[in-house]
Amino acid sequence: MSQSKTKAIFFDFMGTCLDWHSSVVKSMPASISTDDASKLALNWRRLYFLENEGRFRQNLAPEDIDVTLARVLETALSEAPTWPEVPKAIQSLREDLGLEVFVHANGTTRLQLDLTRSSGLKFDMLFSSKLLGLYKPNLDAYRKALELVQRSPQEVVMVAAHAYDLRAAKVLGMKTIYIYRWTDDIHEDMEQVRGEFDFFLYSMDDLPNVIKSL
Template identity: 50%
Template sequence: MIKVVLFDFMGTCLDWHTSIIQALPASLSDDKKSTFALHYRQAYFDFNAKRLSEGQAVLDFDETQRRVLDSYLVQHSDTKHLFSSDVKAQLIAAWHHQSAWPEVSVALQRLKDNGLEIYVYANGSTRLQLDLVKFAGLRFDMLFSSELLGCYKPAPESYAKVMRLLQVEPEECVMVAAHAYDLRGAKAAGMKTVYIYRWTDDIREDQEIVREENDAYLLDMRDLSRVVAAL
Protein backbone atom coordinates (compact mmCIF):
# COMPACT_ATOMS: atom_id res chain seq x y z
CA MET A 1 0.00 0.00 0.00
CA ILE A 2 2.93 2.37 0.53
CA LYS A 3 3.43 4.72 -2.42
CA VAL A 4 5.20 7.74 -0.94
CA VAL A 5 8.14 8.23 1.42
CA LEU A 6 8.46 11.72 2.90
CA PHE A 7 11.77 12.80 4.38
CA ASP A 8 12.65 15.45 6.86
CA PHE A 9 15.89 16.93 5.56
CA MET A 10 18.41 18.54 7.91
CA GLY A 11 19.55 16.11 10.55
CA THR A 12 17.63 13.22 9.00
CA CYS A 13 19.35 13.20 5.60
CA LEU A 14 22.05 15.82 6.09
CA ASP A 15 24.91 16.34 8.52
CA TRP A 16 24.27 19.97 9.47
CA HIS A 17 26.58 19.74 12.50
CA THR A 18 29.82 19.52 10.52
CA SER A 19 28.93 22.51 8.35
CA ILE A 20 28.00 24.66 11.33
CA ILE A 21 31.05 23.91 13.49
CA GLN A 22 33.30 24.70 10.54
CA ALA A 23 31.69 28.14 10.32
CA LEU A 24 32.11 28.95 14.02
CA PRO A 25 34.98 31.14 15.30
CA ALA A 26 38.29 29.29 15.22
CA SER A 27 39.15 30.47 18.74
CA LEU A 28 36.46 28.19 20.20
CA SER A 29 37.56 24.70 21.23
CA ASP A 30 36.10 21.71 19.39
CA ASP A 31 33.95 20.82 22.39
CA LYS A 32 32.60 24.36 22.67
CA LYS A 33 31.87 24.46 18.96
CA SER A 34 29.90 21.24 19.15
CA THR A 35 27.95 22.32 22.23
CA PHE A 36 27.22 25.71 20.70
CA ALA A 37 25.98 24.10 17.48
CA LEU A 38 23.71 21.62 19.24
CA HIS A 39 22.05 24.24 21.42
CA TYR A 40 21.84 26.80 18.62
CA ARG A 41 20.03 24.17 16.54
CA GLN A 42 17.63 23.45 19.42
CA ALA A 43 16.94 27.17 19.73
CA TYR A 44 15.80 27.10 16.10
CA PHE A 45 13.27 24.36 16.88
CA ASP A 46 12.04 26.32 19.91
CA PHE A 47 11.65 29.46 17.79
CA ASN A 48 9.52 27.66 15.18
CA ALA A 49 7.43 25.94 17.85
CA LYS A 50 6.68 29.31 19.45
CA ARG A 51 5.62 30.85 16.14
CA LEU A 52 3.40 27.88 15.43
CA SER A 53 1.77 28.01 18.88
CA GLU A 54 1.08 31.72 18.43
CA GLY A 55 -0.38 31.27 14.95
CA GLN A 56 2.29 33.37 13.27
CA ALA A 57 3.09 33.11 9.56
CA VAL A 58 6.02 31.09 8.25
CA LEU A 59 9.22 33.14 8.32
CA ASP A 60 12.07 32.97 5.80
CA PHE A 61 14.69 30.46 6.94
CA ASP A 62 17.68 32.81 6.82
CA GLU A 63 15.79 35.52 8.70
CA THR A 64 14.77 32.91 11.25
CA GLN A 65 18.39 31.90 11.73
CA ARG A 66 19.50 35.50 12.14
CA ARG A 67 16.90 36.11 14.84
CA VAL A 68 17.68 32.84 16.59
CA LEU A 69 21.42 33.52 16.53
CA ASP A 70 21.08 37.06 17.89
CA SER A 71 18.77 35.88 20.66
CA TYR A 72 21.05 32.96 21.51
CA LEU A 73 24.14 35.18 21.72
CA VAL A 74 22.38 37.52 24.14
CA GLN A 75 22.11 34.56 26.50
CA HIS A 76 25.79 33.64 25.98
CA SER A 77 27.64 36.88 26.54
CA ASP A 78 30.94 35.03 27.08
CA THR A 79 31.13 34.22 23.36
CA LYS A 80 29.08 37.05 21.87
CA HIS A 81 32.15 39.20 21.19
CA LEU A 82 33.49 36.53 18.80
CA PHE A 83 30.58 36.95 16.41
CA SER A 84 31.21 39.86 14.10
CA SER A 85 28.75 40.63 11.32
CA ASP A 86 30.98 38.68 8.92
CA VAL A 87 31.06 35.63 11.19
CA LYS A 88 27.28 35.75 11.56
CA ALA A 89 26.84 35.96 7.78
CA GLN A 90 29.21 33.02 7.32
CA LEU A 91 27.26 30.98 9.86
CA ILE A 92 23.90 31.67 8.20
CA ALA A 93 25.36 30.76 4.81
CA ALA A 94 26.68 27.46 6.22
CA TRP A 95 23.12 26.15 6.59
CA HIS A 96 22.91 26.10 2.79
CA HIS A 97 25.90 23.76 2.40
CA GLN A 98 25.54 20.39 4.09
CA SER A 99 26.76 16.94 3.09
CA ALA A 100 24.49 13.91 3.25
CA TRP A 101 25.08 11.25 5.87
CA PRO A 102 27.16 8.48 4.19
CA GLU A 103 24.37 5.93 3.64
CA VAL A 104 21.61 8.29 2.50
CA SER A 105 22.21 8.41 -1.26
CA VAL A 106 22.15 4.62 -1.62
CA ALA A 107 19.10 4.34 0.65
CA LEU A 108 17.17 6.82 -1.49
CA GLN A 109 18.08 5.01 -4.69
CA ARG A 110 16.89 1.67 -3.29
CA LEU A 111 13.50 3.19 -2.49
CA LYS A 112 13.23 4.58 -6.02
CA ASP A 113 14.27 1.22 -7.46
CA ASN A 114 11.36 -0.30 -5.52
CA GLY A 115 8.96 2.04 -7.32
CA LEU A 116 8.40 4.47 -4.46
CA GLU A 117 8.14 8.23 -4.80
CA ILE A 118 10.45 10.14 -2.47
CA TYR A 119 10.04 13.72 -1.31
CA VAL A 120 11.70 16.23 0.96
CA TYR A 121 9.08 17.51 3.41
CA ALA A 122 10.72 19.87 5.86
CA ASN A 123 10.46 23.21 7.59
CA GLY A 124 12.56 25.83 5.85
CA SER A 125 12.63 27.68 2.55
CA THR A 126 12.55 26.42 -1.01
CA ARG A 127 15.82 28.21 -1.83
CA LEU A 128 17.46 26.46 1.11
CA GLN A 129 16.28 23.05 -0.07
CA LEU A 130 17.41 23.69 -3.65
CA ASP A 131 20.87 24.66 -2.42
CA LEU A 132 21.08 21.62 -0.16
CA VAL A 133 20.07 18.97 -2.70
CA LYS A 134 22.55 20.44 -5.16
CA PHE A 135 25.38 20.53 -2.63
CA ALA A 136 24.67 17.06 -1.24
CA GLY A 137 24.06 15.49 -4.67
CA LEU A 138 20.69 14.02 -3.71
CA ARG A 139 17.71 13.54 -6.01
CA PHE A 140 14.09 13.70 -4.87
CA ASP A 141 10.85 13.80 -6.84
CA MET A 142 9.80 17.09 -5.22
CA LEU A 143 10.81 19.48 -2.45
CA PHE A 144 8.11 20.60 -0.01
CA SER A 145 9.14 23.40 2.34
CA SER A 146 7.14 25.10 5.07
CA GLU A 147 7.55 28.27 3.00
CA LEU A 148 5.95 26.60 -0.01
CA LEU A 149 3.14 25.01 2.02
CA GLY A 150 2.54 28.12 4.12
CA CYS A 151 2.66 26.28 7.45
CA TYR A 152 5.15 24.62 9.78
CA LYS A 153 5.30 20.98 10.73
CA PRO A 154 3.89 19.56 12.96
CA ALA A 155 0.71 21.57 12.31
CA PRO A 156 -2.01 19.12 11.15
CA GLU A 157 -2.78 21.27 8.10
CA SER A 158 0.81 20.87 6.92
CA TYR A 159 0.51 17.08 6.61
CA ALA A 160 -2.99 17.37 5.11
CA LYS A 161 -1.78 19.85 2.50
CA VAL A 162 1.16 17.77 1.29
CA MET A 163 -1.02 14.65 0.99
CA ARG A 164 -3.65 16.60 -0.91
CA LEU A 165 -1.04 17.89 -3.36
CA LEU A 166 0.34 14.39 -3.89
CA GLN A 167 -3.17 12.90 -4.12
CA VAL A 168 -2.42 10.13 -1.65
CA GLU A 169 -4.12 8.77 1.45
CA PRO A 170 -2.38 8.69 4.86
CA GLU A 171 -2.00 4.90 4.79
CA GLU A 172 -0.04 5.24 1.53
CA CYS A 173 2.60 7.45 3.17
CA VAL A 174 5.65 6.89 5.33
CA MET A 175 7.29 9.79 7.15
CA VAL A 176 11.01 9.40 7.86
CA ALA A 177 12.61 11.78 10.34
CA ALA A 178 15.17 12.22 13.09
CA HIS A 179 12.71 14.42 14.99
CA ALA A 180 10.08 12.98 17.32
CA TYR A 181 7.79 16.02 17.07
CA ASP A 182 7.65 15.59 13.30
CA LEU A 183 6.71 11.92 13.50
CA ARG A 184 4.11 12.55 16.18
CA GLY A 185 2.41 14.92 13.76
CA ALA A 186 2.67 12.39 10.93
CA LYS A 187 1.25 9.58 13.05
CA ALA A 188 -1.64 11.80 14.14
CA ALA A 189 -2.31 12.38 10.43
CA GLY A 190 -2.49 8.62 9.84
CA MET A 191 0.93 8.05 8.27
CA LYS A 192 3.38 5.29 9.08
CA THR A 193 6.52 6.59 10.80
CA VAL A 194 10.19 5.62 10.75
CA TYR A 195 12.54 7.28 13.22
CA ILE A 196 16.20 7.64 12.23
CA TYR A 197 18.43 8.21 15.24
CA ARG A 198 21.01 10.95 14.69
CA TRP A 199 23.17 12.02 17.61
CA THR A 200 22.95 15.64 16.42
CA ASP A 201 19.19 15.91 16.91
CA ASP A 202 16.43 15.45 19.51
CA ILE A 203 18.87 16.21 22.30
CA ARG A 204 15.97 16.58 24.77
CA GLU A 205 14.08 13.43 23.82
CA ASP A 206 14.00 10.13 25.74
CA GLN A 207 14.99 7.69 23.01
CA GLU A 208 13.27 4.74 24.66
CA ILE A 209 9.97 6.59 24.46
CA VAL A 210 10.67 7.57 20.87
CA ARG A 211 11.44 3.95 19.99
CA GLU A 212 8.05 2.83 21.32
CA GLU A 213 6.12 5.58 19.54
CA ASN A 214 7.08 4.72 15.97
CA ASP A 215 6.53 1.89 13.52
CA ALA A 216 10.27 1.51 13.13
CA TYR A 217 13.39 2.86 14.85
CA LEU A 218 16.69 2.79 12.95
CA LEU A 219 20.23 3.88 13.73
CA ASP A 220 20.79 4.87 10.08
CA MET A 221 19.12 4.40 6.68
CA ARG A 222 20.99 1.34 5.45
CA ASP A 223 18.01 -0.93 6.11
CA LEU A 224 15.32 1.64 5.29
CA SER A 225 14.07 0.10 2.03
CA ARG A 226 13.46 -3.29 3.69
CA VAL A 227 11.71 -1.65 6.64
CA VAL A 228 9.45 0.42 4.38
CA ALA A 229 8.62 -2.68 2.31
CA ALA A 230 7.58 -4.46 5.50
CA LEU A 231 5.20 -1.64 6.40
Protein backbone atom coordinates in the same frame (compact mmCIF):
# COMPACT_ATOMS: atom_id res chain seq x y z
CA MET B 1 8.86 -2.68 -8.09
CA SER B 2 7.23 -2.61 -4.66
CA GLN B 3 3.90 -4.46 -4.37
CA SER B 4 3.02 -2.98 -0.98
CA LYS B 5 0.46 -0.26 -0.32
CA THR B 6 3.26 2.23 0.20
CA LYS B 7 3.52 4.63 -2.74
CA ALA B 8 5.54 7.54 -1.42
CA ILE B 9 7.98 8.60 1.28
CA PHE B 10 8.07 11.99 3.00
CA PHE B 11 11.48 12.86 4.45
CA ASP B 12 12.18 15.48 7.03
CA PHE B 13 15.36 17.11 5.78
CA MET B 14 17.81 19.14 7.85
CA GLY B 15 18.49 16.82 10.76
CA THR B 16 17.24 13.60 9.19
CA CYS B 17 19.11 13.66 5.85
CA LEU B 18 21.78 16.33 6.33
CA ASP B 19 24.62 16.40 8.84
CA TRP B 20 24.17 20.07 9.68
CA HIS B 21 26.41 19.73 12.74
CA SER B 22 29.59 19.08 10.75
CA SER B 23 28.88 22.07 8.49
CA VAL B 24 28.58 24.48 11.37
CA VAL B 25 31.60 23.10 13.25
CA LYS B 26 33.80 23.31 10.13
CA SER B 27 32.71 26.89 9.49
CA MET B 28 33.93 28.08 12.89
CA PRO B 29 37.26 29.98 13.13
CA ALA B 30 40.29 27.82 13.85
CA SER B 31 40.72 29.68 17.13
CA ILE B 32 37.59 27.95 18.47
CA SER B 33 38.20 24.43 19.73
CA THR B 34 36.24 21.59 18.14
CA ASP B 35 34.48 20.95 21.45
CA ASP B 36 33.40 24.57 21.83
CA ALA B 37 32.34 24.73 18.18
CA SER B 38 30.24 21.60 18.65
CA LYS B 39 28.53 23.02 21.72
CA LEU B 40 27.83 26.28 19.90
CA ALA B 41 26.38 24.40 16.93
CA LEU B 42 24.11 22.32 19.13
CA ASN B 43 22.90 25.39 20.97
CA TRP B 44 22.23 27.17 17.64
CA ARG B 45 20.09 24.21 16.60
CA ARG B 46 18.25 24.19 19.93
CA LEU B 47 17.46 27.89 19.69
CA TYR B 48 16.23 27.48 16.13
CA PHE B 49 13.74 24.80 17.18
CA LEU B 50 12.57 26.88 20.13
CA GLU B 51 11.98 29.83 17.80
CA ASN B 52 10.03 27.68 15.34
CA GLU B 53 7.96 26.18 18.14
CA GLY B 54 7.13 29.66 19.43
CA ARG B 55 5.99 30.81 16.01
CA PHE B 56 3.93 27.66 15.54
CA ARG B 57 2.17 28.12 18.89
CA GLN B 58 1.41 31.75 18.03
CA ASN B 59 -0.04 30.61 14.69
CA LEU B 60 2.38 32.88 12.83
CA ALA B 61 3.09 32.41 9.14
CA PRO B 62 6.26 30.47 8.22
CA GLU B 63 9.32 32.69 8.18
CA ASP B 64 12.31 32.56 5.87
CA ILE B 65 14.64 30.12 7.64
CA ASP B 66 17.62 32.40 7.00
CA VAL B 67 15.91 35.18 8.92
CA THR B 68 15.22 32.81 11.80
CA LEU B 69 18.77 31.49 11.84
CA ALA B 70 20.24 34.98 11.72
CA ARG B 71 18.06 36.06 14.62
CA VAL B 72 18.91 33.16 16.96
CA LEU B 73 22.57 33.07 15.99
CA GLU B 74 24.48 34.96 13.30
CA THR B 75 25.66 31.77 11.63
CA ALA B 76 24.21 30.04 8.57
CA LEU B 77 25.00 26.75 6.87
CA SER B 78 27.43 27.08 3.97
CA GLU B 79 27.65 23.40 3.07
CA ALA B 80 25.30 20.46 3.39
CA PRO B 81 27.03 17.11 3.94
CA THR B 82 24.62 14.21 4.14
CA TRP B 83 24.74 11.51 6.75
CA PRO B 84 26.90 8.94 4.93
CA GLU B 85 24.21 6.30 4.31
CA VAL B 86 21.49 8.66 3.07
CA PRO B 87 22.27 8.92 -0.68
CA LYS B 88 22.31 5.16 -1.19
CA ALA B 89 19.10 4.70 0.82
CA ILE B 90 17.18 7.33 -1.14
CA GLN B 91 18.51 6.00 -4.46
CA SER B 92 17.37 2.50 -3.52
CA LEU B 93 13.89 3.71 -2.58
CA ARG B 94 13.53 5.39 -5.97
CA GLU B 95 15.23 2.86 -8.23
CA ASP B 96 14.83 -0.51 -6.50
CA LEU B 97 11.40 -0.01 -4.96
CA GLY B 98 10.03 2.47 -7.48
CA LEU B 99 8.77 4.84 -4.79
CA GLU B 100 8.28 8.59 -4.93
CA VAL B 101 10.44 10.48 -2.47
CA PHE B 102 9.70 13.97 -1.22
CA VAL B 103 11.18 16.47 1.19
CA HIS B 104 8.53 17.59 3.67
CA ALA B 105 10.26 19.95 6.05
CA ASN B 106 10.14 23.34 7.71
CA GLY B 107 12.21 25.94 5.91
CA THR B 108 12.19 27.64 2.50
CA THR B 109 12.12 26.15 -0.96
CA ARG B 110 15.17 28.22 -1.95
CA LEU B 111 17.20 26.73 0.90
CA GLN B 112 16.00 23.22 0.08
CA LEU B 113 17.02 23.70 -3.55
CA ASP B 114 20.48 24.89 -2.52
CA LEU B 115 20.95 22.06 -0.05
CA THR B 116 19.75 19.27 -2.32
CA ARG B 117 22.08 20.55 -5.03
CA SER B 118 25.11 20.80 -2.73
CA SER B 119 24.40 17.43 -1.09
CA GLY B 120 23.68 15.62 -4.35
CA LEU B 121 20.38 14.23 -3.05
CA LYS B 122 17.56 13.78 -5.56
CA PHE B 123 13.89 14.08 -4.61
CA ASP B 124 10.72 14.17 -6.71
CA MET B 125 9.48 17.35 -5.04
CA LEU B 126 10.44 19.71 -2.21
CA PHE B 127 7.67 20.74 0.17
CA SER B 128 8.79 23.52 2.50
CA SER B 129 6.79 25.28 5.19
CA LYS B 130 7.24 28.43 3.10
CA LEU B 131 5.66 26.74 0.08
CA LEU B 132 2.83 25.10 2.03
CA GLY B 133 2.23 28.17 4.17
CA LEU B 134 2.23 26.05 7.31
CA TYR B 135 4.71 24.85 9.90
CA LYS B 136 4.99 21.23 10.92
CA PRO B 137 3.57 19.82 13.15
CA ASN B 138 0.38 21.57 12.03
CA LEU B 139 -1.69 18.66 10.73
CA ASP B 140 -2.78 20.73 7.75
CA ALA B 141 0.84 20.86 6.57
CA TYR B 142 0.74 17.09 6.12
CA ARG B 143 -2.78 17.11 4.68
CA LYS B 144 -1.81 19.70 2.08
CA ALA B 145 1.27 17.75 0.97
CA LEU B 146 -0.78 14.56 0.72
CA GLU B 147 -3.39 16.38 -1.33
CA LEU B 148 -0.77 17.77 -3.71
CA VAL B 149 0.77 14.34 -4.40
CA GLN B 150 -2.70 12.72 -4.44
CA ARG B 151 -1.84 10.06 -1.92
CA SER B 152 -3.77 8.84 1.09
CA PRO B 153 -2.04 8.80 4.50
CA GLN B 154 -1.99 4.99 4.38
CA GLU B 155 0.12 5.14 1.21
CA VAL B 156 2.84 7.35 2.67
CA VAL B 157 5.68 6.77 5.13
CA MET B 158 7.05 9.71 7.11
CA VAL B 159 10.77 9.43 7.90
CA ALA B 160 12.21 11.83 10.45
CA ALA B 161 14.69 12.33 13.26
CA HIS B 162 12.13 14.40 15.16
CA ALA B 163 9.49 12.76 17.32
CA TYR B 164 7.12 15.74 17.15
CA ASP B 165 7.08 15.39 13.36
CA LEU B 166 6.25 11.69 13.41
CA ARG B 167 3.62 12.12 16.11
CA ALA B 168 1.69 14.46 13.86
CA ALA B 169 2.06 12.18 10.83
CA LYS B 170 0.89 9.24 12.91
CA VAL B 171 -2.31 11.08 13.93
CA LEU B 172 -3.25 11.25 10.25
CA GLY B 173 -2.60 7.55 9.70
CA MET B 174 0.78 7.72 7.99
CA LYS B 175 3.33 5.03 8.73
CA THR B 176 6.26 6.39 10.70
CA ILE B 177 9.98 5.61 10.87
CA TYR B 178 12.22 7.32 13.40
CA ILE B 179 15.88 7.81 12.46
CA TYR B 180 18.07 8.38 15.52
CA ARG B 181 20.53 11.26 15.08
CA TRP B 182 22.67 12.18 18.04
CA THR B 183 22.43 15.85 17.07
CA ASP B 184 18.64 16.07 17.35
CA ASP B 185 15.79 15.43 19.81
CA ILE B 186 18.24 15.86 22.67
CA HIS B 187 15.41 16.47 25.13
CA GLU B 188 13.38 13.41 24.12
CA ASP B 189 13.33 10.18 26.15
CA MET B 190 14.64 7.70 23.58
CA GLU B 191 13.19 4.72 25.42
CA GLN B 192 9.76 6.27 25.03
CA VAL B 193 10.39 7.28 21.43
CA ARG B 194 11.55 3.76 20.58
CA GLY B 195 8.07 2.38 21.27
CA GLU B 196 6.00 5.13 19.65
CA PHE B 197 6.49 4.54 15.95
CA ASP B 198 6.43 1.72 13.40
CA PHE B 199 10.24 1.48 13.34
CA PHE B 200 13.18 2.99 15.20
CA LEU B 201 16.45 2.94 13.22
CA TYR B 202 19.95 4.12 14.04
CA SER B 203 20.69 4.91 10.38
CA MET B 204 19.06 4.65 6.96
CA ASP B 205 21.17 1.64 5.99
CA ASP B 206 18.21 -0.72 6.31
CA LEU B 207 15.51 1.82 5.43
CA PRO B 208 14.62 0.35 2.00
CA ASN B 209 14.21 -3.16 3.48
CA VAL B 210 12.14 -1.80 6.36
CA ILE B 211 9.85 0.14 4.04
CA LYS B 212 9.55 -2.87 1.75
CA SER B 213 8.31 -4.88 4.74
CA LEU B 214 5.53 -2.45 5.63
